[in-house]
Amino acid sequence: MSIRLIAGLGNPGRKYERDRHNAGFQFVQRLAERCGAALRADAKFHGIVGRIAAPAGEVWVLMPQTYMNESGRSVAQLARFYKIEPGEI
Numbered sequence: 001m002s003i004r005l006i007a008g009l010g011n012p013g014r015k016y017e018r019d020r021h022n023a024g025f026q027f028v029q030r031l032a033e034r035c036g037a038a039l040r041a042d043a044k045f046h047g048i049v050g051r052i053a054a055p056a057g058e059v060w061v062l063m064p065q066t067y068m069n070e071s072g073r074s075v076a077q078l079a080r081f082y083k084i085e086p087g088e089i
Helices: 020-035 068-081
Strands: 005-007 040-042 047-054 057-064
Touching: 005 020, 005 068, 020 047, 020 057, 047 068, 057 068
Parallel strands: 005 057
Antiparallel strands: 040 047, 047 057
């Protein structure tokens, strides 16, 4: 199995922008930038989503906008929609 979804966790909002708990958001933003992937808000997935074209296939990146303790809802929604197995996250 290969990685098909990278979820960078954090807390949404300006109040938490520079918080150390948002390292996951920062990672996803930098990864998307380096790979030329556009990030966009997607209400269906309760988050900010991007797609990276990789040699093994596309990889989705996600920044849930649900606060840390609710991030599973966002991750599960995207994984179900694109039929991504837990081992591919």
